[in-house]
Amino acid sequence: MVEVRKPIPVEEAVHQVMNHRIEGSEEVVLLHHSDNRRLAESVVAKHPVPSFDKSPYDGFAFRSEDTIDASLDNPVSFEVIEHIGAGQVPTKVIHKNQAIRIMTGAQIPEGADCVAMFEICRTFKENGIDFMSIKRKMRPDQNIIKEGSEVTNGETLVKVGALINPGVKALLATFGYHKVTVAKKPVVGVIATGTELLDVEEELQPGKIRNSNAYMIASQIIRAGGEYNYLGKLADEFDSSYQTIKKALDEVDILITTGGVSVGDFDLMPAIYEKLGADVLFNKVAMRPGSVTTVAVRGNQLLFGLSGNPSACYVGFELFVRPILHHMLFSDNPYLKRIKATLVDPFPKPNPFTRFVRSYVSYENKEVLAHLAGMDKSNVVSSLAHTTGLMVLPGGTRGFEPGTDVELLLLNEADTQREFNS
Amino acid sequence: MVEVRKPIPVEEAVHQVMNHRIEGSEEVVLLHHSDNRRLAESVVAKHPVPSFDKSPYDGFAFRSEDTIDASLDNPVSFEVIEHIGAGQVPTKVIHKNQAIRIMTGAQIPEGADCVAMFEICRTFKENGIDFMSIKRKMRPDQNIIKEGSEVTNGETLVKVGALINPGVKALLATFGYHKVTVAKKPVVGVIATGTELLDVEEELQPGKIRNSNAYMIASQIIRAGGEYNYLGKLADEFDSSYQTIKKALDEVDILITTGGVSVGDFDLMPAIYEKLGADVLFNKVAMRPGSVTTVAVRGNQLLFGLSGNPSACYVGFELFVRPILHHMLFSDNPYLKRIKATLVDPFPKPNPFTRFVRSYVSYENKEVLAHLAGMDKSNVVSSLAHTTGLMVLPGGTRGFEPGTDVELLLLNEADTQREFNS
Numbered sequence: 122m123v124e125v126r127k128p129i130p131v132e133e134a135v136h137q138v139m140n141h142r143i144e145g146s147e148e149v150v151l152l153h154h155s156d157n158r159r160l161a162e163s164v165v166a167k168h169p170v171p172s173f174d175k176s177p178y179d180g181f182a183f184r185s186e187d188t189i190d191a192s193l194d195n196p197v198s199f200e201v202i203e204h205i206g207a208g209q210v211p212t213k214v215i216h217k218n219q220a221i222r223i224m225t226g227a228q229i230p231e232g233a234d235c236v237a238m239f240e241i242c243r244t245f246k247e248n249g250i251d252f253m254s255i256k257r258k259m260r261p262d263q264n265i266i267k268e269g270s271e272v273t274n275g276e277t278l279v280k281v282g283a284l285i286n287p288g289v290k291a292l293l294a295t296f297g298y299h300k301v302t303v304a305k306k307p308v309v310g311v312i313a314t315g316t317e318l319l320d321v322e323e324e325l326q327p328g329k330i331r332n333s334n335a336y337m338i339a340s341q342i343i344r345a346g347g348e349y350n351y352l353g354k355l356a357d358e359f360d361s362s363y364q365t366i367k368k369a370l371d372e373v374d375i376l377i378t379t380g381g382v383s384v385g386d387f388d389l390m391p392a393i394y395e396k397l398g399a400d401v402l403f404n405k406v407a408m409r410p411g412s413v414t415t416v417a418v419r420g421n422q423l424l425f426g427l428s429g430n431p432s433a434c435y436v437g438f439e440l441f442v443r444p445i446l447h448h449m450l451f452s453d454n455p456y457l458k459r460i461k462a463t464l465v466d467p468f469p470k471p472n473p474f475t476r477f478v479r480s481y482v483s484y485e486n487k488e489v490l491a492h493l494a495g496m497d498k499s500n501v502v503s504s505l506a507h508t509t510g511l512m513v514l515p516g517g518t519r520g521f522e523p524g525t526d527v528e529l530l531l532l533n534e535a536d537t538q539r540e541f542n543s
Numbered sequence: 544m545v546e547v548r549k550p551i552p553v554e555e556a557v558h559q560v561m562n563h564r565i566e567g568s569e570e571v572v573l574l575h576h577s578d579n580r581r582l583a584e585s586v587v588a589k590h591p592v593p594s595f596d597k598s599p600y601d602g603f604a605f606r607s608e609d610t611i612d613a614s615l616d617n618p619v620s621f622e623v624i625e626h627i628g629a630g631q632v633p634t635k636v637i638h639k640n641q642a643i644r645i646m647t648g649a650q651i652p653e654g655a656d657c658v659a660m661f662e663i664c665r666t667f668k669e670n671g672i673d674f675m676s677i678k679r680k681m682r683p684d685q686n687i688i689k690e691g692s693e694v695t696n697g698e699t700l701v702k703v704g705a706l707i708n709p710g711v712k713a714l715l716a717t718f719g720y721h722k723v724t725v726a727k728k729p730v731v732g733v734i735a736t737g738t739e740l741l742d743v744e745e746e747l748q749p750g751k752i753r754n755s756n757a758y759m760i761a762s763q764i765i766r767a768g769g770e771y772n773y774l775g776k777l778a779d780e781f782d783s784s785y786q787t788i789k790k791a792l793d794e795v796d797i798l799i800t801t802g803g804v805s806v807g808d809f810d811l812m813p814a815i816y817e818k819l820g821a822d823v824l825f826n827k828v829a830m831r832p833g834s835v836t837t838v839a840v841r842g843n844q845l846l847f848g849l850s851g852n853p854s855a856c857y858v859g860f861e862l863f864v865r866p867i868l869h870h871m872l873f874s875d876n877p878y879l880k881r882i883k884a885t886l887v888d889p890f891p892k893p894n895p896f897t898r899f900v901r902s903y904v905s906y907e908n909k910e911v912l913a914h915l916a917g918m919d920k921s922n923v924v925s926s927l928a929h930t931t932g933l934m935v936l937p938g939g940t941r942g943f944e945p946g947t948d949v950e951l952l953l954l955n956e957a958d959t960q961r962e963f964n965s
Contacts, residue, residue, distance in 0.1 A: 208739025228750040288927030291759035317630025328650040337713035505710025
């Protein structure tokens with residue numbers, strides 16, 4: 122009576138999905154609208170930084186050799202021949218015992234090879250002419266930020282696939298990237314299945330629950346850098362469900378359905394995959410939660426049949442959908458960052474299969490600690506609110522004591538940005 | 544000639560700014576548009592979860608007491624009187640030796656107190672009537688998810704100020720929050736000062752640089768949860784600058800200017816604060832970079848005069864502006880998360896003042912490691928692209944060897960979400 126499915130190991134399942142990864146595409150956006158997008162072109166220095174020798178301070182620029190005899194007892198005087206602010210260009214050339222008053226960021230005048238801060242200079246007037254004097258010896262290049270000392274021309278500064286954060290945006294602005302070529306956001310369709318689902322605005326009814334998975338998945342898609350297209354709920358009825366899904370596939374890169382993938386009498390997805398001519402890569406994974414996760418391929422589209430169970434749905438997305446999206450966003454390491462941590466809470470349950478436990482991280486004296494985000498039943502939605510990582514407990518283990526070393530997948534990748542950069 | 548400013552300690556500066564913190568306001572958005580917003584109302588369970596006793600499996604529901612004599616040699620038979628899917632409500636009451644075929648998530652029928660999975664039941668027909676038999680004893684409540692076992696009615700699940708992540712969004716959907724009351728995004732005006740600044744689309748010119756700070760700050764505002772209003776560049780000219788800033792203050796909650804706060808001849812901000820009647824809280828902080836950071840108060844508005852130097856500007860925003868924004872977003876812990884880490888790279892420079900070093904984090908065998916994001920000169924913009932934390936080196940220290948314990952402020956707060964929740 123019941124179809125028997127053969128579970129495959131989770132690594133093998135991820136591998137099979139990634140074998141059918143989809144290539145991303147590019148689009149051009151204004152720099153103003155580029156936050157949190159991913160680069161489709163490397164940021165390359167289009168000129169040296171700084172692009173001219175400049176002053177780090179407000180002060181006077183002059184020839185260091187003119188201070189060779191300067192000392193506390195023997196101030197050396199300079200005629201102040203010009204006065205320039207940042208952005209102004211010196212018009213005069215410095216000769217012996219001449220100085221130009223210069224502001225932070227301004228270009229060093231020709232002939233000068235050092236800058237003395239205001240604080241160590243004394244200014245005075247004689248016969249209507251401005252002078253300044255200094256009692257210290259200056260070295261060549263002292264207080265001069267040399268052209269190209271930060272960045273040389275042509276240098277690759279940030280690589281394709283990196284997230285555009287405030288620092289990357291500053292770099293793009295520096296090099297005149299008024300428009301930026303970024304990865305197009307993959308469009309992911311979301312369909313919820315199940316007659317038990319009420320819309321969020323509906324009053325609760327006996328035997329029914331509100332559709333939370335569609336909202337959660339939409340939010341996971343946004344977090345992963347994609348764009349969601351919510352295509353509504355399916356009734357547990359074959360023909361209309363098939364039509365809805367077939368039509369959805371015209372509008373999206375990837376389709377996620379939640380629910381309908383078990384072997385229950387009302388679970389329609391297996392038959393829909395068949396009628397669509399989609400190849401089912403697997404329909405059972407040796408993991409908890411999310412064992413009924415199903416992935417199918419149709420042409421260059423992927424169809425993810427996630428469990429209707431909120432936590433299983435959540436985990437299924439992060440393990441299988443997220444790496445596909447990150448690949449489409451040009452990341453060369455699309456997987457969740459895996460770190461080691463010390464388990465704080467007891468986890469007494471046995472793990473016949475690889476288990477992904479909703480967790481969050483804290484830090485204590487340089488050590489990473491892993492906490493359970495809540496009760497770990499696959500049907501508990503409230504703990505997902507606190508989840509920032511998934512603890513990976515290998516199959517065949519029998520429960521974990523506080524203090525044990527565990528592995529953890531981090532769900533927020535902003536902290537691992539460095540690895541995407543050059 | 545040069546105004547002498549008295550630097551105040553950075554903690555004291557932050558404290559003074561927070562003494563003038565601004566209260567945030569609320570707005571209502573559709574749940575669909577609530578991602579990454581912050582809650583202005585706690586998420587409270589409006590009903591128990593589950594709201595009815597339900598089945599975790601596809602199987603049969605019946606009275607456990609009817610299996611008291613069941614064993615491998617003595618299967619007990621039940622008449623299958625109904626067949627319900629998730630979302631369907633049982634219409635019949637279970638009596639002795641009756642069972643109802645039930646799908647995952649469906650409501651437990653009246654009279655039943657356990658569910659047996661399909662896998663341990665045998666089904667058969669006799670005289671056109673459906674039967675199933677079972678060879679095991681079942682316990683009362685076995686395989687029943689009890690009403691309220693996940694969440695009890697009225698329970699506070701997520702607190703005001705929390706970021707709406709995928710799990711929080713799922714909770715909001717579960718409890719019918721079709722619309723959500725969130726913190727209104729603080730509006731932050733951004734004005735860049737300096738005649739040396741070119742627009743991003745302009746060709747490079749001698750002595751000039753492109754305006755990268757405005758883009759960077761806009762991106763930091765977005766990351767902190769605010770909304771930016773870019774009000775353009777000021778020329779280094781008093782009257783028009785004063786008018787622009789005065790007008791800007793009609794449109795924003797907070798005004799950030801970059802540059803113009805030194806004591807250089809072209810630095811207009813001090814005089815503009817005076818003419819505006821704004822109280823300057825401080826104009827020098829004992830820190831590097833960002834010592835010239837100036838903060839002024841005018842009525843219930845804050846004016847942040849950040850350095851024109853990119854890294855100083857970046858650090859000034861994160862230390863002084865971000866906590867104000869997070870307070871306005873109802874966070875009860877608006878400061879950057881501070882953790883300990885092991886320094887990986889040498890940092891030989893002496894630190895006469897507290898220094899904030901652009902860094903990023905990695906993890907090695909449960910240990911948090913701090914790396915330098917690049918050359919640490921306050922004028923180096925490229926390292927900001929890789930920065931995910933600021934290493935805090937106390938003033939009066941003389942350089943740090945690899946392996947030293949350091950403190951680090953984390954810039955991406957998604958990972959510390961747990962602390963904002965209940």
